[in-house]
Amino acid sequence: MKVIDLTHTIKPNMPVFPGTEPPQLSPASTFEQDGFRETLLNMYSHTGTHMDAPAHVREDGITLDKFPADKFVGKALVIDCSDLSEGDIIDISYINKYKNIIDEAEFILFKTNWDKYWDTEKYYGKFPVINDEVADFLISSNKKGIGLDVISIESIDSEDLPMHHKILKNNLVIIENLCNLDQIGNNLFTFCALPLKFIDSDGASIRAIAILD
Template sequence: MRILDISMPITENMNVYKDNAAKRPVITLASDFSTGSTHETKIEMNVHTGTHIDMPLHILENGKTIENMDLEKVLTKCKVFDFTRVEEKISVEHLSGKSISEGDFILLKTKNSLVQNPGKNFIYLDKSGAKYLADKKVCGVGIDSLGIERNQPGHETHKILLSSEIVILEGLFLKNIGEDEYFLIALPINVAGADGAPARAVLLA
């Protein structure tokens, strides 16, 4: 068995959503051996930093929060689909040619994983693709960008998926992952009441 880490490292200079500097984590030294008997680090960051899970409350008023998540949905078999040739967005026409069944967790590999920083023009999942996956009754969707959508004013992709209780896993790093079936582990930090949480995501192959 191989363990394939598909998580983004958390650093002060890491990629953040649309290069918004205010979203970069702040990591400071709380104490070291010159000031005490322990070494401790303090981190301040948005719960949607790096590899993370979106919960319904992120977009839907009165939506569920992270402590209410069904963890079986992120301890599951998954399918990685290679869309690295797709430009701009993944739509229903791209997904309809793939083998997708009810209960699948789908990971979308795009050219986001092949560049150092996709910036504001990252590849995303549009509302037609989200509706297709919702109609297929998948349990989750992951993507290698820090947002599953962009430039959709009504947040349609998020709303379609989250209202169907489909897990959204963002900020994956899939450069070295081939199109195949794997076992996904992506457990979020249990921050009670939060609209999302960082996760350490790995694939077992």
């Protein structure tokens, strides 16, 4: 068994969505004063590698804490879109390349290799995004969720967030800011993306891993 970490480390001054503040990690208890260490975390619910709940964009949407735990674990498949460039579209042709096994996957993860631009201005630029046909396939095939190695499922300058609305209203989850998808390959694997469980969570940072047999 091989376990691959797909999660960016939370730290001060890390990339965050424009308009939000980076996380603050400050010592709450120290060995010198208290005999033990504790850290005070102050951060947005969509910090780093994270999961969007339907409640992120919908008033009637379910929150992450209301989902059963098995919502966050399942068979996954990485779709290789690494040939795409800035502003390109992930269309249904990328799905069709995997039609022999894609029905067995519960999570679809799109590998653009954009995580190599983490901590650079280009990470916030015109990264590849999926189109409506791909979103419709994910919804109609009853996937648990979609993941990407970019900062958003749609263009960073999108104001109405139509792709978020389309996917989240159907109770899929969206996972953004994944990394290391290039280490997985083209076979099915076990995917775990466990969000921090807090009440009424519109989203949460996760520890995402791939388990390869």
